[in-house]
Ligand SMILES: Nc1ncnc2c1ncn2[C@@H]1O[C@H](COP(=O)(O)OP(=O)(O)O)[C@@H](O)[C@H]1O
């Protein structure tokens with residue numbers, strides 16, 4: 458059974474109905490303002506289409522990983538303000554997720570009005586591994602549509618039931634209340650952004666043109682290390698940069714100082730390296746690293762050959778913040794030779810110009826490739842734009858990094874599964890699904 462789509466919902470009619478929309482508004486902030494609004498722009502078409510059709514739109518989204526507390530540093534206020542500017546209409550922001558403010562604002566929504574709930578991860582139940590906790594939060598979210606369970610809302614009647622639209626492609630790999638559990642409680646639909654993303658990415662899952670090169674970096678190290686297992690069966694070459702490379706170097710016996718490191722993943726990457734050595738997929742690691750004295754834009758730094766890291770002479774507080782020049786050349790050649798390239802995760806701390814060279818080279822090389830090039834991930838997409846590239850220079854820029862990687866791995870995605878189950882008339886299987894919550898720890902639970 459395939460998921461129902463936004464068009465199905467619009468055809469059914471939404472005027473006067475509360476529609477919950479899960480969007481991915483997890484945007485980078487700088488000095489309290491949105492530094493890259495790509496995900497907001499990508500989310501707006503669905504939100505405005507529903508509002509224009511007379512729906513009372515309640516948007517749910519997360520920002521960062523606030524670990525279940527209402528930390529103002531993770532407020533969605535900057536995203537709400539930017540969304541209002543881009544949409545040219547009012548976007549109200551509730552002060553909580555399903556509390557008094559959310560209930561009142563939702564009940565007061567006019568036809569065509571847009572309300573954004575506060576960061577859903579302010580509520581610890583959103584990412585909980587406990588199904589019952591997530592189900593409880595999902596029921597409170599569903600009740601915002603005025604359906605059964607709502608004690609306060611007076612707007613909707615049983616003749617105009619609420620609906621749920623999942624348009625948060627970047628979060629479809631998360632088994633969270635607002636992504637997964639909610640779809641079992643309301644008529645549920647797949648948003649246009651999710652549909653488009655799946656459409657493009659499906660071109661990489663069949664028989665991609667080879668060589669097929671996957672470039673991996675970024676800072677969500679354990680998430681990204683986990684996908685390598687399946688990707689090794691699909692890609693010809695993996696180029697490893699960013700924060701995850703230090704776990705590989707450590708596994709090879711190098712000293713990585715204070716660089717990002719997942720000590721407990723060393724056996725896992727050792728197994729990857731052993732598999733690669735036996736043939737099949739190649740894992741290409743950097744041969745030189747930019748080591749810095751501190752995590753700062755103006756930190757002193759030097760290029761060290763990887764072989765020099767073994768001695769540990771760089772000190773325990775030094776940290777690797779970018780791939781070195783020799784590695785940049787090697788990665789560039791691999792990428793230009795490829796017929797299919799998927800890239801997720803910056804090669805270094807691109808937010809600091811001194812450590813942006815690796816990311817710039819990878820982006821530049823993708824633009825010079827004649828094959829299909831796909832960039833995935835909130836920060837990767839932000840990086841290419843911040844470094845002056847145009848979206849049009851790439852085959853596709855996906856709003857989801859982890860989500861697209863898990864899709865390319867061939868894994869089923871909880872958010873999509875839930876929509877399909879809903880379309881087939883089934884819920885999300887509470888009480889029977891023992892695998893629930895497998896990723897909650899990774900996502901700020
Ligand atoms: N060597 C490194 N050390 C620490 N952080 C890094 C390193 N390389 C890249 N990063 C950081 O990774 C972050 C992006 O990671 P991630 O969220 O995994 O990417 P994406 O959002 O594209 O999936 C960036 O903020 C960047 O500064």
Ligand SMILES: O=C(OP(=O)(O)O)[C@H](O)COP(=O)(O)O
Nearest residue numbers: 483627628834835857858859900
């Ligand atoms: O930024 C995101 O993913 P990405 O960094 O893999 O692109 C999504 O918003 C998901 O966030 P999460 O990885 O904290 O669940």
